[in-house]
Amino acid sequence: MISTRYSQAKFACLLLLAILVGACAPKAVKEGPQAEPKRAVAKYLEQDYARFRAAQVGDISYKLSIKIDQSPSHFNGSNTIEFTLKHNNARFVTIDLYDAEVIAVIANNAPVKWQYNGFFISLATEFLEEGTNTLTINYKGKYSNDGMGFHRYQDAATGNVYVYSNFEPFYANRLFPHFDQPDLKASYELDVVAPKAWQVISANSELGTKRQGEYAHWIFPKTARIPSYIFPLHAGPFHYWQKDYVKGELRIPLRLFVREELAEHVIVEDWFNFTSQSFDFFNEYFGEAYAFGKYDQVIAPDFRWGAMENLAAVTFNESFVKRSSKTQAERQRLANVISHEMAHMWFGNTVTMRWWNDLWLNESFATYMSFLQLSATGEFQAPWDTFYTNIKQWAYWEDQLVTTHPIELPVADTGAAFANFDGITYGKGASVLKQLPHYIGEDNFKTGVQNYMLSHAYKNTELKDFTHELSRSSGIDLDQWTKRWLRKAGLNSIRADFGCEGRKLSALNIIQTAEKEHPTLRSQKINIGLFTLSSNSPAEQIAAIPVHYSGKKTRVEFPSETVCPDFIYPNLDDWAFVQVKLDERSRETLKESILWFYDDSLRTMLWQSMWDAMRAMDISLEEYLSFVLANLPKEESNQILDSTSKQLQYTQDYLWLTEAKSGQFAKLRAQLSEFAWKQLQLAQQASDKQQIWFDLWVKVASSSSDTQRAHTLLRGKATIPGLSLDQDRRWQLLIILNAAAHNHAQQLTEVEFKADNSDRGRLMHLAAKAVRPDTATKAQLLDDIANNNDKFKHAELSSIHQHLFPASQVQLLRELLPEVHQTLQALIKNKEVEIAKDYAHQLRLEGCDKESLKSLAGLIDNSKNADPSVIKQLRIKHQEGGRCVAIAERTQ
Ligand SMILES: [Zn+2]
Numbered sequence: 001m002i003s004t005r006y007s008q009a010k011f012a013c014l015l016l017l018a019i020l021v022g023a024c025a026p027k028a029v030k031e032g033p034q035a036e037p038k039r040a041v042a043k044y045l046e047q048d049y050a051r052f053r054a055a056q057v058g059d060i061s062y063k064l065s066i067k068i069d070q071s072p073s074h075f076n077g078s079n080t081i082e083f084t085l086k087h088n089n090a091r092f093v094t095i096d097l098y099d100a101e102v103i104a105v106i107a108n109n110a111p112v113k114w115q116y117n118g119f120f121i122s123l124a125t126e127f128l129e130e131g132t133n134t135l136t137i138n139y140k141g142k143y144s145n146d147g148m149g150f151h152r153y154q155d156a157a158t159g160n161v162y163v164y165s166n167f168e169p170f171y172a173n174r175l176f177p178h179f180d181q182p183d184l185k186a187s188y189e190l191d192v193v194a195p196k197a198w199q200v201i202s203a204n205s206e207l208g209t210k211r212q213g214e215y216a217h218w219i220f221p222k223t224a225r226i227p228s229y230i231f232p233l234h235a236g237p238f239h240y241w242q243k244d245y246v247k248g249e250l251r252i253p254l255r256l257f258v259r260e261e262l263a264e265h266v267i268v269e270d271w272f273n274f275t276s277q278s279f280d281f282f283n284e285y286f287g288e289a290y291a292f293g294k295y296d297q298v299i300a301p302d303f304r305w306g307a308m309e310n311l312a313a314v315t316f317n318e319s320f321v322k323r324s325s326k327t328q329a330e331r332q333r334l335a336n337v338i339s340h341e342m343a344h345m346w347f348g349n350t351v352t353m354r355w356w357n358d359l360w361l362n363e364s365f366a367t368y369m370s371f372l373q374l375s376a377t378g379e380f381q382a383p384w385d386t387f388y389t390n391i392k393q394w395a396y397w398e399d400q401l402v403t404t405h406p407i408e409l410p411v412a413d414t415g416a417a418f419a420n421f422d423g424i425t426y427g428k429g430a431s432v433l434k435q436l437p438h439y440i441g442e443d444n445f446k447t448g449v450q451n452y453m454l455s456h457a458y459k460n461t462e463l464k465d466f467t468h469e470l471s472r473s474s475g476i477d478l479d480q481w482t483k484r485w486l487r488k489a490g491l492n493s494i495r496a497d498f499g500c501e502g503r504k505l506s507a508l509n510i511i512q513t514a515e516k517e518h519p520t521l522r523s524q525k526i527n528i529g530l531f532t533l534s535s536n537s538p539a540e541q542i543a544a545i546p547v548h549y550s551g552k553k554t555r556v557e558f559p560s561e562t563v564c565p566d567f568i569y570p571n572l573d574d575w576a577f578v579q580v581k582l583d584e585r586s587r588e589t590l591k592e593s594i595l596w597f598y599d600d601s602l603r604t605m606l607w608q609s610m611w612d613a614m615r616a617m618d619i620s621l622e623e624y625l626s627f628v629l630a631n632l633p634k635e636e637s638n639q640i641l642d643s644t645s646k647q648l649q650y651t652q653d654y655l656w657l658t659e660a661k662s663g664q665f666a667k668l669r670a671q672l673s674e675f676a677w678k679q680l681q682l683a684q685q686a687s688d689k690q691q692i693w694f695d696l697w698v699k700v701a702s703s704s705s706d707t708q709r710a711h712t713l714l715r716g717k718a719t720i721p722g723l724s725l726d727q728d729r730r731w732q733l734l735i736i737l738n739a740a741a742h743n744h745a746q747q748l749t750e751v752e753f754k755a756d757n758s759d760r761g762r763l764m765h766l767a768a769k770a771v772r773p774d775t776a777t778k779a780q781l782l783d784d785i786a787n788n789n790d791k792f793k794h795a796e797l798s799s800i801h802q803h804l805f806p807a808s809q810v811q812l813l814r815e816l817l818p819e820v821h822q823t824l825q826a827l828i829k830n831k832e833v834e835i836a837k838d839y840a841h842q843l844r845l846e847g848c849d850k851e852s853l854k855s856l857a858g859l860i861d862n863s864k865n866a867d868p869s870v871i872k873q874l875r876i877k878h879q880e881g882g883r884c885v886a887i888a889e890r891t892q
Contacts, residue, residue: 036090044415050181059084060186067193080136094120096173096180101140147304149174162236164300170414172228182227183460190220200235203311232310239263258299274335281373287450309344327688339370354460356417364429389643398423399491408486432485440474448473490518495581500564508556510549523550529572530565617890645696652700656807657848658888685722698732710736731764738768763799770803786826801842828866840873848884
């Protein structure tokens with residue numbers, strides 16, 4: 001498709017040469033402050049060219065008209081660009097526009113010749129003036145179906161159509177021709193013609209609408225100067241609710257949109273409450289109240305990401321709307337994402353990074369701020385415990401992988417902007433930002449952030465502008481901090497090494513280690529907690545010793561009469577970014593006594609330490625499992641239950657994958673699923689715990705009794721008092737039946753699909769098909785994934801990838817291994833990177849043994865042409881596979 005247009009563009013250029021004094025012909029470059037770089041004819045924008053263009057044009061405003069008619073594939077657009085040409089010294093100005101049909105280009109009231117290559121329009125500067133220019137481009141644009149650009153979605157059951165924009169980092173030019181880079185900020189005037197029953201949502205509230213037969217014409221006022229990647233245009237027959245946020249003089253109209261088909265499942269009160277709580281915090285924290293008038297939130301169908309901070313019209317994934325009741329943890333996740341996106345309104349949308357290399361700061365800051373907000377004005381108990389289990393653990397995990405990297409990296413083009421977007425950029429970035437207020441003082445941090453907002457509002461910045469403001473407010477130089485944390489990869493571990501004489505502590509050292517590949521040892525302040533335990537009474541903290549450790553070994557001073565502790569935790573209160581390894585004595589203490597530590601935050605870290613100990617092979621899989629089975633039933637914290645139940649799902653996977661080597665694992669698997677089922681029965685009715693146990697049971701179900709239970713529940717022959725078996729849970733039961741090839745699985749699945757022919761029903765119907773242990777079905781699906789381009793939407797493919805080979809079906813995976821590997825090669829060759837990456841991410845090792853590792857290494861060798869992000873997924877699989885092999889060996 002692109003290559004055809006390519007040759008057409010060349011042909012047009014040759015014609016032009018004959019007629020004009022060739023705009024395409026090489027021409028002497030006039031002298032100027034910057035040489036004109038050659039622009040790559042590609043899907044991405046290079047930093048070098050963006051830098052040149054930022055010096056070439058400025059003072060930009062857009063008048064954008066879009067007409068959405070009945071066409072399923074195209075829309076009509078016109079954009080009038082006003083800009084100043086700063087140095088009329090280059091041959092061309094280029095305007096980004098992807099895969100469209102250009103109809104006319106008018107420069108300063110005269111039609112002009114132009115070239116278009118499917119990626120950008122080139123206009124010879126001889127048609128322009130030094131100073132102000134007006135350029136109008138009429139074109140026909142294409143809707144996207146991959147979630148990026150201007151996405152069009154049609155609901156299969158109702159036929160309703162919805163469109164939404166999703167532009168970061170370089171997809172706004174799929175909607176309209178413009179200068180698509182974050183440091184060319186512009187104001188926007190928008191008007192849209194759309195079907196009369198639709199809502200049209202953008203950065204401002206509309207000035208008015210006018211009926212035009214079957215259509216309505218929406219007119220929006222001029223926006224502030226913003227980067228194009230956050231310019232929003234969402235439209236469709238949305239259902240919506242509205243409410244005002246009022247605080248003193250300040251009034252912000254709030255609206256919440258969802259497609260009609262999901263409206264009944266939205267807990268509107270939660271959305272508005274969480275939004276108001278976030279405004280309470282951010283309006284005060286940033287020193288300047290929200291500046292963009294209204295605030296809309298749009299739950300968008302077939303949305304690829306969690307959410308996106310489009311200016312005053314944030315988009316959210318539909319997974320935030322659950323058809324079952326929500327646990328506190330799930331409600332907190334929603335509050336967190338609402339808050340994260342709102343933080344971007346200031347940090348990112350008002351003050352914007354100059355280039356994508358500082359995207360990490362944008363995301364890390366919003367991640368950190370959302371937890372700060374939750375802990376200040378939110379309604380949840382312990383948001384920082386969630387930060388510890390979700391954000392910090394993600395960072396620790398990623399930082400120990402062979403694929404880890406420094407937080408700050410150069411980004412040569414927009415194609416690479418998201419290549420390293422992972423637990424390092426989000427998780428580690430947010431974790432090290434969290435250290436900063438401790439390091440420079442909370443008030444200084446806040447003052448620095450406020451000054452940063454004040455000095456750079458509506459402008460662009462780099463990291464040094466941010467650290468400069470923090471240094472100025474605190475008087476502390478941040479150069480060393482930047483070098484140590486942002487420019488060096490790798491995670492350190494610490495362990496307490498202590499000895500006692502009689503009943504007194506005689507020596508205490510902190511031992512620091514680093515991974516071989518990243519040998520940097522760091523210096524950090526920690527708080528060492530010393531505890532004693534006696535039978536049937538809570539752990540007693542006998543000392544908390546703040547220490548600045550550095551190097552391999554740090555000797556710790558302590559009062560001479562300190563009692564010999566039973567347990568030491570060297571990162572009390574989670575001050576440091578470091579993984580804790582428990583010493584052997586403390587680990588043994590914990591096995592028996594974890595529940596005697598009454599502090600929830602500390603206990604959260606202790607549970608994590610036991611999981612880490614198993615992954616580090618300090619304890620065996622059986623030891624870990626028996627520890628959990630003995631203690632989890634009495635655990636009161638839902639947060640801990642939630643995070644431990646995720647670890648139990650991995651445990652079950654390990655048990656399936658190592659089965660070939662060890663017969664006793666079948667027994668352990670059954671023990672785990674029986675345990676989950678029993679706890680589900682014992683859980684208090686209608687409690688969060690009951691929901692968490694249900695979710696765990698459906699994931700670890702492995703025996704024929706489990707299949708029978710699922711069948712009985714589905715048929716309504718049994719119930720779980722207090723738990724409603726709603727539509728989403730019924731699908732979970734059907735996954736169990738299908739995975740186990742139950743006699744009635746297929747028939748019951750079809751009946752269910754008739755009853756739930758919704759978008760979500762279709763995803764689950766596909767999942768049920770993919771999970772069936774049937775070679776022919778799986779082979780057909782693999783073939784479809786590889787060769788049948790238009791058969792599945794993005795979300796459907798993802799659902800199939802996820803369910804195709806559960807750990808219980810490694811035998812089938814082995815049989816189909818050549819097809820599984822060929823499918824990856826086909827995706828690498830023919831499909832967009834995101835799909836290949838998702839497939840690679842869901843790939844499973846066919847066993848925890850050396851042969852399987854070898855075959856994966858072979859696949860990596862054969863995938864050298866793949867995008868680095870796909871190879872990265874494979875390398876992570878290989879490293880995790882190695883760990884699985886080691887766990888299996890440790891067990892025998
Ligand atoms: Zn974000």
